[in-house]
Amino acid sequence: MTVTESTLDSIKDSLELEKVESHLHPEGSFLVEDHVVPTGREEIWRFTPLGRLKGLHQDVAFADGACKVEVEAADGVTVTTVAPDDAVRGSSGLVPTDRVSARAWASVSGATVVRIPTDTVVEGATIVRHHGTGTETPGAGHAVIVAEKFSKSTVVLAFDGSAVVADNIEIVVEDGAELTVVSLQDWADDAVHLSTQHANVGRDATLKHVSVSFGGDVVRHDLSAEYSGPGGSVEALGLYFADAGQHIEHRLFVDHTAPKTKSHVVYKGALQGDGAHTVWIGNVLIRKVAEGIETYEENRNLVLTDGCQADSVPNLEIETGEIEGAGHASATGRFDDEQLFYLRSRGIPDAEARRLVVHGFFYDLIRKIDVPELEAKLTETVEVELSKNISALTGNTQNGAPTA
Amino acid sequence: MSTLEIKDLKVSVETEDGPKEILKGVTLTIGDNETHAIMGPNGSGKSTLAYSIAGHPKYTITGGSVTLDGEDLLGMTVDERARAGLFLAMQYPVEVPGVSVANFLRTAKTAIDGEAPKLRHWVKDVNSALEKMDLDPSFSQRSVNEGFSGGEKKRHEMAQLALLDPKVAILDETDSGLDIDALKIVSEGINSFRGGEDKGVLLITHYTRILRYVKPDHVHVFVDGRVAESGGPELAEELEANGYDRFTKAAV
Numbered sequence: 001m002t003v004t005e006s007t008l009d010s011i012k013d014s015l016e017l018e019k020v021e022s023h024l025h026p027e028g029s030f031l032v033e034d035h036v037v038p039t040g041r042e043e044i045w046r047f048t049p050l051g052r053l054k055g056l057h058q059d060v061a062f063a064d065g066a067c068k069v070e071v072e073a074a075d076g077v078t079v080t081t082v083a084p085d086d087a088v089r090g091s092s093g094l095v096p097t098d099r100v101s102a103r104a105w106a107s108v109s110g111a112t113v114v115r116i117p118t119d120t121v122v123e124g125a126t127i128v129r130h131h132g133t134g135t136e137t138p139g140a141g142h143a144v145i146v147a148e149k150f151s152k153s154t155v156v157l158a159f160d161g162s163a164v165v166a167d168n169i170e171i172v173v174e175d176g177a178e179l180t181v182v183s184l185q186d187w188a189d190d191a192v193h194l195s196t197q198h199a200n201v202g203r204d205a206t207l208k209h210v211s212v213s214f215g216g217d218v219v220r221h222d223l224s225a226e227y228s229g230p231g232g233s234v235e236a237l238g239l240y241f242a243d244a245g246q247h248i249e250h251r252l253f254v255d256h257t258a259p260k261t262k263s264h265v266v267y268k269g270a271l272q273g274d275g276a277h278t279v280w281i282g283n284v285l286i287r288k289v290a291e292g293i294e295t296y297e298e299n300r301n302l303v304l305t306d307g308c309q310a311d312s313v314p315n316l317e318i319e320t321g322e323i324e325g326a327g328h329a330s331a332t333g334r335f336d337d338e339q340l341f342y343l344r345s346r347g348i349p350d351a352e353a354r355r356l357v358v359h360g361f362f363y364d365l366i367r368k369i370d371v372p373e374l375e376a377k378l379t380e381t382v383e384v385e386l387s388k389n390i391s392a393l394t395g396n397t398q399n400g401a402p403t404a
Numbered sequence: 405m406s407t408l409e410i411k412d413l414k415v416s417v418e419t420e421d422g423p424k425e426i427l428k429g430v431t432l433t434i435g436d437n438e439t440h441a442i443m444g445p446n447g448s449g450k451s452t453l454a455y456s457i458a459g460h461p462k463y464t465i466t467g468g469s470v471t472l473d474g475e476d477l478l479g480m481t482v483d484e485r486a487r488a489g490l491f492l493a494m495q496y497p498v499e500v501p502g503v504s505v506a507n508f509l510r511t512a513k514t515a516i517d518g519e520a521p522k523l524r525h526w527v528k529d530v531n532s533a534l535e536k537m538d539l540d541p542s543f544s545q546r547s548v549n550e551g552f553s554g555g556e557k558k559r560h561e562m563a564q565l566a567l568l569d570p571k572v573a574i575l576d577e578t579d580s581g582l583d584i585d586a587l588k589i590v591s592e593g594i595n596s597f598r599g600g601e602d603k604g605v606l607l608i609t610h611y612t613r614i615l616r617y618v619k620p621d622h623v624h625v626f627v628d629g630r631v632a633e634s635g636g637p638e639l640a641e642e643l644e645a646n647g648y649d650r651f652t653k654a655a656v
């Protein structure tokens with residue numbers, strides 16, 4: 001059958017991927033000295049407030065103990081700590097492409113390995129909690145999540161407290177496995193977290209990656225995904241809420257390295273308060289070998305008050321004409337006056353109407369995340385974030401009528 | 405008691421060439437248990453009248469007054485007007501993604517009554533209000549108006565009217581876009597509302613056909629931002645036969 005033949009050809013091709021002349025694919029290196037200290041003019045750093053990174057991008061020394069780690073492993077899942085030289089490190093194909101990632105790689109004293117054995121269908125989520133212990137000494141982290149063949153499971157990486165952290169997270173989804181990874185950043189206001197996350201998705205494997213960011217002074221997450229076989233699927237969901245002075249940045253890069261693969265990216269954020277800044281960069285590269293793929297990426301930002309900035313840059317590079325579908329959408333807007341008017345014309349006070357609209361904005365996404373352990377917590381956190389600033393919200397009515 | 409008194413209401417909207425006057429002095433009193441029909445050609449300002457009374461931010465009141473039982477509506481916020489007993493069924497109901505009808509109705513009812521409705525009765529009330537409007541109970545789990553057909557949106561407005569039970573309802577072309585069965589259902593909804601104690605209805609319409617099912621006490625012909633003529637139900641019949649020509653010509 002020709003279909004099979006052409007698929008086989010493509011797989012052969014994909015084993016020796018051509019080099020791509022694209023800024024999307026910088027040459028990586030494990031050596032720190034290969035990455036010069038960024039100045040802020042570089043494409044990948046131009047949105048990030050380097051001055052607030054506490055030296056993570058320069059030479060500041062790392063030490064252990066920045067976070068206290070607690071593990072709740074679900075039945076059937078093993079969570080271990082291995083030495084830095086363990087071969088599992090790098091098994092996702094992660095090669096640092098910036099100085100922070102390379103420094104974290106070189107500095108860790110160990111790595112956390114979450115392993116879901118072959119064929120194991122896991123009930124409930126495995127949760128690795130990181131409690132920040134203070135911002136005095138920066139910490140470096142490394143975690144590898146390996147979902148072996150045909151396993152099915154959910155892993156949550158949760159962060160709270162105060163800390164300055166740079167980490168590398170590797171995600172390996174072997175053939176036919178189904179894995180949900182949630183990265184939940186509920187940091188205190190002074191935390192700085194730069195995370196490099198790389199996923200390798202096997203043949204017919206499915207990864208759902210969820211990033212949720214609420215707290216922190218600077219939170220920047222770079223997520224990249226590549227496919228090691230055809231039929232793999234990545235769903236990347238993100239939810240963030242930036243308050244006054246907060247910088248939350250997400251950079252995604254989906255590298256369609258195999259045919260018949262799928263990627264679906266939806267990130268939604270709300271911003272409120274002076275100096276709240278969010279950045280979303282959604283890069284998708286469809287290589288020549290990646291025929292018959294489908295990709296869609298979407299970023300929506302809801303600006304709740306004056307003085308916020310949402311940068312949103314979707315970017316699609318296509319090197320084959322043979323694709324099933326490719327699209328992107330990006331929208332940043334304020335409250336819809338017609339929606340607020342409708343709700344208020346039913347007696348619902350202004351603040352409550354705004355709260356309803358924001359809930360509605362996030363609701364679809366929260367439903368898609370579909371991790372029962374988190375759903376209530378997420379809804380509640382959205383509520384808390386909103387109530388924090390409800391006075392600012394009500395102060396924002398622009399109609400002529402006086403505010404209650 | 406429920407009296408909506410509109411006196412010499414003047415309203416303008418912002419346009420690129422500065423403010424444009426749309427309502428040029430509207431005077432109208434809807435007394436206790438009265439149903440008034442306002443009929444007028446496209447663009448005559450019917451929706452502007454409805455929205456201005458409800459407090460839509462797009463419209464600027466430049467003169468006149470509107471009171472409900474003597475209370476100054478124009479000094480109130482949009483939601484205060486609703487809590488004072490005003491309801492506006494919109495010509496184009498707005499979609500609110502992610503907010504379920506159930507949540508919306510409960511939040512609105514709580515705001516209007518000042519306390520949360522008793523759960524046991526409430527679910528029953530919602531289902532029966534939907535059912536009376538020939539809407540499946542599953543509608544309560546859907547997002548407000550999202551993906552509703554035109555007719556479903558209008559019937560959803562009427563279900564809200566029944567549940568929120570205001571003093572005065574302004575119905576802006578609730579009848580348009582309905583087939584004859586839906587028109588009867590909506591008319592029953594209006595009649596059941598005005599069968600309640602001390603209710604007023606301001607029925608804005610383009611066509612006379614709804615007046616066969618909802619008999620008005622007064623009919624006003626609205627042309628070019630003001631009431632051109634008022635009369636009884638016989639005025640509607642004249643409009644049915646002769647159209648707006650007589651009035652639009654007079655206005656020019």
Ligand SMILES: Nc1ncnc2c1ncn2[C@@H]1O[C@H](COP(=O)(O)OP(=O)(O)OP(=O)(O)O)[C@@H](O)[C@H]1O
Pocket residue numbers: 417418419424426444445446447448449450451452453495610
């Ligand atoms: N922003 C605006 N700029 C200019 N003119 C406007 C603006 N908004 C409304 N108008 C005008 O105001 C007039 C009244 O509009 P309105 O919607 O109240 O009419 P209507 O009687 O409800 O019409 P219909 O029967 O079509 O519903 C129209 O001529 C409309 O074009």
Ligand SMILES: [Mg+2]
Pocket residue numbers: 450451452495576577
């Ligand atoms: Mg109209």
